[in-house]
Amino acid sequence: MKLATYKDGSRDGQLVVVSRDLSTAHYATDIANQLQQVLDDWNFISPQLQDLYDALNRVSETPSSVGLARHAFPFDPLQCMAPLPRAYQWAGSSAYVNHLALLRQASGLELAQNFSTEPLMYQGASDNFSGPCDALPCASEAQGIDFEAQVAVITGDVPLGASPAQALDGIRLVLLANQLNLRHLMATELSTGFGFIQSKPVAAFTPVAVTLDEFGYSADSAWNKGRLNLTLQCNWNGRKVGRCEAGPEMTFHFGQLITHLCKTRQLRAGTLVGSGPVSNQDASRGYSCIAEKRALETIQDGQPSTAFMQFGDTLRIEMKGRDGASVFGAIEQEIVPLESVATKRVATARQAGAGSS
Amino acid sequence: MKLATYKDGSRDGQLVVVSRDLSTAHYATDIANQLQQVLDDWNFISPQLQDLYDALNRVSETPSSVGLARHAFPFDPLQCMAPLPRAYQWAGSSAYVNHLALLRQASGLELAQNFSTEPLMYQGASDNFSGPCDALPCASEAQGIDFEAQVAVITGDVPLGASPAQALDGIRLVLLANQLNLRHLMATELSTGFGFIQSKPVAAFTPVAVTLDEFGYSADSAWNKGRLNLTLQCNWNGRKVGRCEAGPEMTFHFGQLITHLCKTRQLRAGTLVGSGPVSNQDASRGYSCIAEKRALETIQDGQPSTAFMQFGDTLRIEMKGRDGASVFGAIEQEIVPLESVATKRVATARQAGAGSS
Numbered sequence: 001m002k003l004a005t006y007k008d009g010s011r012d013g014q015l016v017v018v019s020r021d022l023s024t025a026h027y028a029t030d031i032a033n034q035l036q037q038v039l040d041d042w043n044f045i046s047p048q049l050q051d052l053y054d055a056l057n058r059v060s061e062t063p064s065s066v067g068l069a070r071h072a073f074p075f076d077p078l079q080c081m082a083p084l085p086r087a088y089q090w091a092g093s094s095a096y097v098n099h100l101a102l103l104r105q106a107s108g109l110e111l112a113q114n115f116s117t118e119p120l121m122y123q124g125a126s127d128n129f130s131g132p133c134d135a136l137p138c139a140s141e142a143q144g145i146d147f148e149a150q151v152a153v154i155t156g157d158v159p160l161g162a163s164p165a166q167a168l169d170g171i172r173l174v175l176l177a178n179q180l181n182l183r184h185l186m187a188t189e190l191s192t193g194f195g196f197i198q199s200k201p202v203a204a205f206t207p208v209a210v211t212l213d214e215f216g217y218s219a220d221s222a223w224n225k226g227r228l229n230l231t232l233q234c235n236w237n238g239r240k241v242g243r244c245e246a247g248p249e250m251t252f253h254f255g256q257l258i259t260h261l262c263k264t265r266q267l268r269a270g271t272l273v274g275s276g277p278v279s280n281q282d283a284s285r286g287y288s289c290i291a292e293k294r295a296l297e298t299i300q301d302g303q304p305s306t307a308f309m310q311f312g313d314t315l316r317i318e319m320k321g322r323d324g325a326s327v328f329g330a331i332e333q334e335i336v337p338l339e340s341v342a343t344k345r346v347a348t349a350r351q352a353g354a355g356s357s
Numbered sequence: 358m359k360l361a362t363y364k365d366g367s368r369d370g371q372l373v374v375v376s377r378d379l380s381t382a383h384y385a386t387d388i389a390n391q392l393q394q395v396l397d398d399w400n401f402i403s404p405q406l407q408d409l410y411d412a413l414n415r416v417s418e419t420p421s422s423v424g425l426a427r428h429a430f431p432f433d434p435l436q437c438m439a440p441l442p443r444a445y446q447w448a449g450s451s452a453y454v455n456h457l458a459l460l461r462q463a464s465g466l467e468l469a470q471n472f473s474t475e476p477l478m479y480q481g482a483s484d485n486f487s488g489p490c491d492a493l494p495c496a497s498e499a500q501g502i503d504f505e506a507q508v509a510v511i512t513g514d515v516p517l518g519a520s521p522a523q524a525l526d527g528i529r530l531v532l533l534a535n536q537l538n539l540r541h542l543m544a545t546e547l548s549t550g551f552g553f554i555q556s557k558p559v560a561a562f563t564p565v566a567v568t569l570d571e572f573g574y575s576a577d578s579a580w581n582k583g584r585l586n587l588t589l590q591c592n593w594n595g596r597k598v599g600r601c602e603a604g605p606e607m608t609f610h611f612g613q614l615i616t617h618l619c620k621t622r623q624l625r626a627g628t629l630v631g632s633g634p635v636s637n638q639d640a641s642r643g644y645s646c647i648a649e650k651r652a653l654e655t656i657q658d659g660q661p662s663t664a665f666m667q668f669g670d671t672l673r674i675e676m677k678g679r680d681g682a683s684v685f686g687a688i689e690q691e692i693v694p695l696e697s698v699a700t701k702r703v704a705t706a707r708q709a710g711a712g713s714s
């Protein structure tokens with residue numbers, strides 16, 4: 001099934017069930033108001049959502065059928081917050097070692113000895129995720145604004161010390177993410193050893209998160225043993241910049257990432273784990289973050305020629321299923337100057353004031 | 358006012374208001390069920406809690422008075438979860454530069470050039486906090502089990518780019534924390550630059566969190582401009598090991614820590630910020646984490662003589678006000694082997710099974 005969260009002015013939004021083809025939606029109000037509630041009590045609540053999802057798909061295919069889905073409406077990604085608008089945990093990774101190797105080589109750094117056995121992971125900010133079509137306000141273009149298109153999963157409870165196989169059982173939903181990066185703030189933070197506080201300010205997510213059964217259970221299913229074997233499409237200012245395969249070159253699959261994360265502690269329901277930028281050795285497939293393109297340029301030409309993002313730049317991140325249809329909907333974001341957000345807020349307040357006077 | 362969260366079998370527990378002297382408590386049920394709700398809507402909800410708190414203090418002082426607090430009961434820290442049992446953000450710091458300097462010196466490392474102008478902070482795990490009297494299960498004594506006794510604050514919303522003065526306005530509650538550390542896993546994680554995933558598995562908090570007005574508003578108040586001028590008491594296996602002053606040597610006050618955290622992003626309500634281990638230059642005041650004691654020994658004798666914690670070790674962290682009374686209640690924890698928790702869980706399940714058969 002496919003789940004989304006609609007904006008309603010609250011911090012957590014309203015849970016909606018979305019039809020497989022992303023055409024129609026239905027509030028899940030009588031079942032659960034927020035996705036976190038569903039994750040907290042998955043075995044009890046998710047079958048009820050599944051019934052609504054099945055009814056909704058019938059409406060979407062045969063508009064005369066109604067059943068449970070009597071208040072279906074056209075699905076609009078513009079109304080979406082992140083499926084989990086705020087979460088108790090967001091752990092990012094660098095699971096495609098090709099990406100890591102290129103960035104280190106370009107910086108003249110060696111890979112750690114255990115780079116292929118121990119995944120690199122960081123604890124990310126999760127108090128304020130960005131919706132799929134929300135603008136990304138940045139203070140300055142000089143900070144080196146970059147995206148990181150990736151696959152992410154949302155887990156249920158995972159016990160301390162879970163094996164990769166057990167960890168895979170803990171995965172409830174899959175979605176795509178865009179981790180905003182401020183590259184010029186990163187070297188200082190890496191040098192502290194303490195991780196990223198300012199250089200990875202916010203992550204955005206696709207309109208819908210999807211349960212694993214959507215991908216089927218055969219040996220050649222798109223979701224297979226913790227890897228999603230589909231192509232990640234990445235457009236920057238309307239130009240195709242990335243068509244990377246997310247599956248085969250994911251050095252650490254999601255089960256392994258989660259095992260690394262829960263080695264000394266249990267994980268609670270609603271934990272988000274990101275793969276890090278999808279990266280392929282075949283450079284003709286493009287890139288899922290600008291830093292990787294610049295690393296390639298540096299290795300080839302001695303210096304990067306592609307600039308980081310500027311205000312007004314747009315981004316589109318999407319993944320098509322084997323039927324050619326969008327699986328998660330698209331992340332479509334614009335980089336905007338921080339002041340414009342503040343100005344807009346003042347203008348809106350003035351308008352509201354004028355209206356009421 | 359003083360707020361706590363009682364265990365009720367749910368993930369978030371039940372909000373209770375606790376009297377100033379920590380003797381009595383009252384469920385806040387008619388006002389709010391969880392602390393996060395209060396933080397989400399502080400200006401509307403907190404005055405109602407204040408009324409209940411005032412009534413409760415009258416009951417506690419004059420047992421015949423009742424008023425709003427008609428269902429008061431004796432406060433029991435054993436029933437407490439962390440005031441926020443799970444949170445959307447936990448950012449730890451190393452705000453006492455003395456601590457940092459000693460650890461680096463003992464490791465033969467130099468301090469970063471900006472160590473006195475840029476605070477060291479990390480994004481910590483916040484999906485599963487430990488209650489004040491909960492056991493701390495650890496997989497192995499060989500991981501270098503250590504505590505970190507510290508002061509922490511809980512914020513409301515803080516805008517991107519807030520100044521230290523604005524950041525101080527965003528602080529809603531103060532409490533104490535114990536960050537569990539697995540020291541022998543730390544060097545590897547520091548070397549990645551990506552921060553702590555396995556070596557800081559869980560944080561625990563005092564029974565109550567306290568609003569700033571409890572400390573008064575005079576020029577010599579205990580809470581003054583982002584620093585808490587009281588003594589942090591730290592007992593390990595019943596021995597006094599730390600009596601450090603939390604105020605004067607806090608290199609970066611909480612306003613400065615929050616400013617560092619919100620430089621490139623806004624912070625949402627319910628963000629927890631920790632000071633890192635309280636540390637004084639006067640070594641006779643003892644220590645708030647074993648690593649610092651070991652660093653001192655290494656500097657003096659060439660090697661550490663104090664071992665890290667073992668299973669069965671106990672810890673007590675508390676702070677007294679100027680009236681000699683406990684401000685937050687005490688963190689009282691025991692280090693237990695992970696297997697004992699699993700065994701106890703099986704035993705409890707068996708008992709429950711036997712009871713129902």
